[in-house]
Amino acid sequence: MSMSPIPTVLHRKNYHTLFPSDRYSWPAVARGCNTLIISQNADEPLGYLIPLLTHILLNSILLSQLSSSGPIAVLLCQGWEKAQVVYDLLEDSNVSRTLHPVIVLVGTGKDEVKAVKIPKNCLVLVTTPFTFVRLLSCHCFLFLRLHHLLLDEADQLFTLAPDQMATILQHFQKVSASEEKTSCPRQLVAAAKKWTSPMEDLISCHMPNPSIVITVPVEAALYGNIQQVILMTFESNKISVLLGALDFSPDVGQKTLIVANSVQEVEDVFKVKIVLSFHPTILLCTIFCI
Template sequence: MDLNENNESRSQNLREERSFVFLSNKIEPTSILEKAPLHDNLKKELAQDKFLGPNFTESYSWPAIARGCDVVTISYQGSDPFSYIPPVLAFLQMENCYKALPKRSGPLVLILCPGWRKAQLVFELLKKYSRCSRLSCPMLIILGKKREEAETVKIQGCEIIVTTPYSLLRLYKHHLSLFSGLCRLILDEIEVLFSEAAEQVSVILGYYKKNLINEEWKYSPHQIIAVGTQWNKHIGILIKEFTNDPYIVITALEEASIYGHVQQVKAWS
């Protein structure tokens, strides 16, 4: 899918989107690209590509993501990687957040996708727009079951890895320092990840959480971002056990009713 096709899909989703949002924490929305929490070069690149956004959901979720907060977003556009890529690139531009980090052997950012096609799309978008930031070239890792494939992968110096749950665990067997220094864990299409690889995702979350208590990385930035189109019980567990005061943004009325305990409802004006 190229950017034009993605824009067509976004246009259709915008028409389907309703004037409803549930927020667990107060967020001031930013609905204009020029005022979005992105650096200028990225804004220019997106504008040149006729990027339609931030859309309704992104106007609430991007500010929280760009500040480095844990964020869970459920929306009709939850399968669109633009729901997190621009603000993540913006945060990575803030070099002061990483200057004090100890020497690491793993990535800063790990993006889990439900399959190789989605991972390829995310990788291509990152490769295109990371030219506008300090981020070095992202790495796409899709591994088969052959041990040699995982053994020959070089992750030293890589700042962002895009992969799938099964590929990641195969890689981890031969790169035990993979989670050393990991600051951001992004779960793309969270409901699909949990429906197709719940056990593997739980194991990965456990590795990530274990890294958080490492004294060496205690004061480094950490963030979990989960985006999807549907709420399920696994997301509740994710929030309770692995996030810290997360920003929950739900713009799909049906999914908000499933989540329950709605405390704040705002209409778009």
């Protein structure tokens, strides 16, 4: 059995071309980094599932040997329909024989929650914020080795279930602080179409050293609270003018948004940033039509 979910899932779903957000976010997610992805295709689960499952598979043997039981990853979706879509993707891949994913959706009845039985070999749980909070109230001991938390359509999650999300993030932070997690750091991945204010707290309080990938220029500007600066220059002199406008020794840490009109231009600016060891955060976005 292939340990990678990539061949089967991509082939069956005709996922032949990577989106710009995939090219930048997949390496970070596959390495286990905390990652925030904001893109037009953020509602496509394969955009985050492939690298996440790859990372989980590489660590599943070690994680399954930990003293506690229960899922090592929880995938949160805004409603039962999207949860079913994500679960079907997991079942359609070859990871189901290793990770034994389970979908759980329950109502408000206490007896219904108490009756939930999660198999001991289940390593991935797909659910909604409302159901997960109910599970935590009755089966908290089943989520003591939670290493990966994925927020599908995170902007909608924080809008529709703000109190539940606060409870879930608090639990994730608590269990991740135990000594047992030092050899297997936690990972939080959030995918969204829009930047919203709750994501500021998500990044600052729950995502240490995050990789932030934003391929929607307007959302990138909102994230950075950018003040627009217009500079006129010839095509051949753009990089020099750009470097002259940047502050390389800011008194206060800065966020700088550079909007390019081609993938190659993004790569060129990124290479210049690396060569110069530019300290302020440069957020690179690609636009195909401007």
